[in-house]
Amino acid sequence: xxxxxxxxxxxxxxxxxxxxIWAGILLLLSLEWLLHxxxxxxxxxxxxxxxxxxxxxLRSLGDVLESQVWHFLNWGGxxxxxxxxxxxLMCGERAADGxxxxxxxxxxxxxxxxxxxRDRIWFLAVQCLLIGVNANVRMSMFWQSGxxxxxxxxxxxxxxxxxxxxQLRDAEAAQLPAIAVWILPLGLMAGWSNENMGPACMLAAAxxxxxxxxxQKKCKLRLWMAEGIVAAAAGSVLVIVAPGNFVRVxxxxxxxxxxxxxxxxxAMLVATGDFxxxxxxxxxxxxxxxxxFCGGKPEPVNWxxxxxxxxxxxxxxxxxxxxxxxTFGIMALCIAVTVSLWDKICERHADARKWFWLMSAGFFLYxxxxxxxxxxxxxxxxxx
Amino acid sequence: xxxxxVRAEKIIAVLLxxxxxxxxxxxxxxxxxxxxxxxxxxLRFQREDRRLFDLGADLLRAAAFLGLLLxxxxxxxxxxxxxxxxxxxxxxxxxxxxxxxxLVHILFDAGAVWNSKMSLADRFWQSGxxxxxxxxxxxxxxxxxxxxxxMFCQKDSEGTGQPLLSARMVRIFGVVQGLMCVLLLALPxxxxxxxxxxGYLLLLESIALIxxxxxxxxxxxxxxxxxxxxxxxxxxxxxxxxxxxxxxG
Numbered sequence: 001x002x003x004x005x006x007x008x009x010x011x012x013x014x015x016x017x018x019x020x021i022w023a024g025i026l027l028l029l030s031l032e033w034l035l036h037x038x039x040x041x042x043x044x045x046x047x048x049x050x051x052x053x054x055x056x057x058l059r060s061l062g063d064v065l066e067s068q069v070w071h072f073l074n075w076g077g078x079x080x081x082x083x084x085x086x087x088x089l090m091c092g093e094r095a096a097d098g099x100x101x102x103x104x105x106x107x108x109x110x111x112x113x114x115x116x117x118r119d120r121i122w123f124l125a126v127q128c129l130l131i132g133v134n135a136n137v138r139m140s141m142f143w144q145s146g147x148x149x150x151x152x153x154x155x156x157x158x159x160x161x162x163x164x165x166x167q168l169r170d171a172e173a174a175q176l177p178a179i180a181v182w183i184l185p186l187g188l189m190a191g192w193s194n195e196n197m198g199p200a201c202m203l204a205a206a207x208x209x210x211x212x213x214x215x216q217k218k219c220k221l222r223l224w225m226a227e228g229i230v231a232a233a234a235g236s237v238l239v240i241v242a243p244g245n246f247v248r249v250x251x252x253x254x255x256x257x258x259x260x261x262x263x264x265x266x267a268m269l270v271a272t273g274d275f276x277x278x279x280x281x282x283x284x285x286x287x288x289x290x291x292x293f294c295g296g297k298p299e300p301v302n303w304x305x306x307x308x309x310x311x312x313x314x315x316x317x318x319x320x321x322x323x324x325x326x327t328f329g330i331m332a333l334c335i336a337v338t339v340s341l342w343d344k345i346c347e348r349h350a351d352a353r354k355w356f357w358l359m360s361a362g363f364f365l366y367x368x369x370x371x372x373x374x375x376x377x378x379x380x381x382x383x384x
Numbered sequence: 385x386x387x388x389x390v391r392a393e394k395i396i397a398v399l400l401x402x403x404x405x406x407x408x409x410x411x412x413x414x415x416x417x418x419x420x421x422x423x424x425x426x427l428r429f430q431r432e433d434r435r436l437f438d439l440g441a442d443l444l445r446a447a448a449f450l451g452l453l454l455x456x457x458x459x460x461x462x463x464x465x466x467x468x469x470x471x472x473x474x475x476x477x478x479x480x481x482x483x484x485x486x487l488v489h490i491l492f493d494a495g496a497v498w499n500s501k502m503s504l505a506d507r508f509w510q511s512g513x514x515x516x517x518x519x520x521x522x523x524x525x526x527x528x529x530x531x532x533x534x535m536f537c538q539k540d541s542e543g544t545g546q547p548l549l550s551a552r553m554v555r556i557f558g559v560v561q562g563l564m565c566v567l568l569l570a571l572p573x574x575x576x577x578x579x580x581x582x583g584y585l586l587l588l589e590s591i592a593l594i595x596x597x598x599x600x601x602x603x604x605x606x607x608x609x610x611x612x613x614x615x616x617x618x619x620x621x622x623x624x625x626x627x628x629x630x631x632x633g
Contacts, residue, residue, distance in 0.1 A: 132520065266624075273621030277477075277614070278521060284611050285528045292604040293535040345531075355531040362523045366516050373509060 021120045024364055028127055031371040032104060035142055036097035038375060041089065044145040048082060049089045058090050077242030078149070080192045080235075085148040100147045104130070107151055110158040111332055114165060115340035116301065122339050125360040129335045131370060132363035133282060135275035135324035138374070150328035153193040157201050157329065158336075160190035160232065161308070164208040164225070165301050171218035179224040187228040191235020195319060197329035198239055200312035202232035204304050211300070249320055260320070267322040271313065275324040276331065283334040290341045294348050302337050309333040386606070390466075393609050397469035400616050404476055404623075411623040412449070412484075413442045421484040428492060445484055456588055460595050466609070470598075471591050473612040476619025478521050478590075479583045481626065486576045502572055511568045514575050515582075522586045529593040530554065536600055550592035557585050 041049065050057055052067040052075070064086045068079045076082075088096050108126045115122070131137050139146045163183070166173055187205075191198045206229050213221040255263065272280070283306075290296045298306075309330045316322045345352045416422065422438030431437065457463070457471050502510070533551050561582060568578050598605040 269617065269624075270621055272614075273618035277618050280614055281521065281611070282524050284614060285525055288604060288607050288611065289528050289532050289535075292601055292607055293532045349535055351534065352531055355527055355534070359524050359527045362519065362527070366520055369512055369516055373513065376509070 018120065021124050024124050025120075025127065028124075028364070028367060028371075029101065029105065031368065031375065032141075033097065033101050035371055035374055036100050037094075039138075039142045039144075041093060041096075041144055043143070045085075045089060045143070048086050048145065058086060061087070064090075071244060072242050073244055074247050075244040076248055077192070077239035077245055078194055079238075079242075080189050081149050081153050081194065084152060085145055088148060089144065096144055100141075100144070100151070103147070103152050103155055104141065107155050107158075107332070110155050110162070111336045111339065114158050114162050114301075114305070115336040115343070116169065117339055117343040119343070121357065121360065122343060125342070125356070125363070126335055126339055128360055128363035128367045129279075129282075129338070130332075131367035133278040133331060133335070135327050135331070137370065139323075140325040140328045142374075146325055149194065150325060153197065154329050154332045156186065157190050157193055157197050158332065160186050160228065161201050161204060161305075163228065164205045165304060167212060167219070167225075168208050168301055168304065169299075171212055171216075175222070175224070180227060183224045183228040184231045187231025188235045191232035191237075192239050193235070194326075194329070195239055196312040196315040196326070198232070199236040200308045200315060202229060202236050203311055204308040205229050205232060207307070208304060264317055264320070264322075268313075268317060271316065271322050271324075271327055275327045276313070276334075279331045279334045279338075283338045286338045286341045286345075290345055294345055296341075296344055296348065298337075298341065302340055305333050305337045305340075309337075386602070389606060393606070394465050396613075397466045397609075400613070401465070401469045401472050404472065404616060404619055407620065407623045407627075408449070408476060409446055411481075411626045412445050415626055416441050416445065416484040419483060419485040421488050424485075424488055424492075441484060452584065456584075456591055459588070460592055462591075462595055467595065469616075470594060470608075470612050471587075473615035473619065474587055474590055474594075476622065477615030478618075479587060480518065480576075480579045481622060482576050482580045490574065490577060507569050507572045510572055510575065511565070514568065514579055515565055518579055518583055518586070522583075522590070526554065526586070526590060526593070529590065529597065532597055532601075532604070533593060536597065550589070550596045553592050554589045557589050561585055 048067075050067075051059075051063040053070040054063075054066070056063075058064065058067070064083055067086060068083045071082055072079055088099055091099070104127075108123055108130065111126045112118070112123050130141070134140060136146075140150045141147055163176065163179070163186075187202075191202050205225075209221065209225045209229060212218050213225070287298065290298070312330050312333070313327075316326065319326075342356050346356065417438055420434075422436075422441040423434040425441065426432070426434040426437040429437075453471060453475055456475075457468055462468070462471070530551055564578065564582055568575065571578075594608070598608070
């Protein structure tokens with residue numbers, strides 16, 4: 001076989017692979033779009049569609065602002081996410097569906113960016129894993145309040161984290177344009193997003209900065225680095241010390257200290273052994289495969305992602321309630337580590353690629369089946 | 385260092401296995417008593433005192449469980465505490481928990497189960513959910529284990545590189561399991577038993593792969609221990625859920 005024949009064969013193979021990947025992505029996104037269309041606003045969505053202070057339907061941004069002041073004082077500190085939720089709800093069902101789908105695509109892209117992978121197959125794998133290892137697909141991705149609280153917030157949290165990880169990958173990397181200006185609102189949004197992922201990402205950013213500038217001394221402390229950490233810390237403080245949190249906890253938690261400690265340990269056990277089990281198993285087995293059989297060492301970026309996931313998981317010990325959907329951000333971080341290592345394994349063993357294709361195909365089948373099932377059986381997707 | 389690590393792993397393995405074994409047997413007793421498995425059999429035999437039947441049902445179930453678990457270790461000639469812990473963790477973490485009531489229902493009312501009047505579409509969705517529900521956890525694990533074996537053989541190819549024996553076993557079992565999926569469509573009423581048999585084959589495949597990899601790669605043998613601790617945690621979660629929902633625990 002001539003050289004050009006072989007090249008033609010490879011090009012054809014790549015073309016077929018590309019067609020399969022794009023078809024897979026399109027099918028998955030189409031199903032998600034249909035399912036978003038089927039999922040009506042429900043439960044908390046209906047409450048957030050009103051001005052929380054007056055009980056009247058939302059009419060303007062002023063109402064959103066008034067609602068969030070009330071929310072901060074009476075219900076909880078997640079004002080950024082709930083403010084955005086109210087704005088999305090004001091756009092109506094169809095527009096909200098479009099925004100949800102866009103954010104799901106962005107999340108997949110962001111996970112690939114954080115993982116440092118570029119191949120399209122990993123994007124498809126990430127999209128499948130987001131459904132395949134998710135503890136509660138319906139409440140974290142298709143319920144409007146869940147989508148904003150988890151999908152949307154993970155996008156900007158990962159974007160914030162990526163800026164620091166980019167520096168960790170290459171200490172001499174060129175500064176992003178005007179970063180010293182926009183890192184402030186981004187850091188604030190990241191810190192103020194939710195109670196576990198926000199502070200965990202802030203700690204990760206601080207850890208990376210300390211490692212680069214003071215431990216390894218690979219680069220000087222830049223203004224944007226400090227600004228991002230300070231803004232995220234301010235956001236984290238606001239989300240945690242909001243007076244509304246204490247009002248809510250007092251309403252929910254009516255047990256003594258000893259029982260509350262036991263309940264929280266039990267919640268952590270369930271989250272580890274049930275909600276996060278599929279993704280922990282996958283990530284753990286992938287790390288072992290990479291370390292023991294490829295002779296590789298996870299990069300510092302992977303350690304940061306894993307430490308962030310652990311911090312976010314551990315932080316839930318402080319929360320009186322640990323629902324399955326709250327593991328979404330931790331799952332996204334673990335998926336990033338997994339995909340990053342899959343890519344590394346393929347770099348070392350070209351033969352491994354087909355195994356990851358097979359695994360992705362399995363998760364794809366699972367995702368399509370699950371979404372199809374939700375589309376056909378109405379009672380699965382409509383609220384409790 | 386490695387020796388003391390192995391010794392520590394052994395001690396932890398024994399302690400975790402014993403605690404989970406106690407909880408598992410208690411969960412079996414709790415669920416079966418709450419569901420009235422022994423009571424139902426006693427009524428079938430027209431006896432008023434259910435205690436003997438309750439005890440019999442518990443003993444039979446425990447013996448079947450221990451027999452199958454020990455068989456999965458013995459068939460691959462594994463005797464150590466760590467090997468038992470690995471097999472046991474896989475069992476409690478990944479195997480579906482089949483209710484005694486389901487087994488009794490199939491045993492005494494097989495006709496009703498057999499003559500299922502489900503439409504083909506319903507059979508497809510129900511069977512698909514059962515197959516994918518089991519494979520959701522096993523499939524990625526098996527793929528990664530097979531990939532590890534593949535990479536090990538490549539690494540070893542300069543010497544005596546032989547493909548893993550267990551990889552061939554997985555291929556044969558895979559064909560059987562493919563046929564089983566078709567069978568499930570025909571007999572949806574036996575879904576619970578099907579899930580168990582399907583899961584048990586997956587368990588045997590995984591144990592074969594894991595043990596062969598442990599034999600060939602010491603770092604995997606040491607490192608994978610924590611993966612089984614994760615499975616143990618899942619097992620404990622499942623059992624506490626059984627105990628909290630069956631009404632007696």
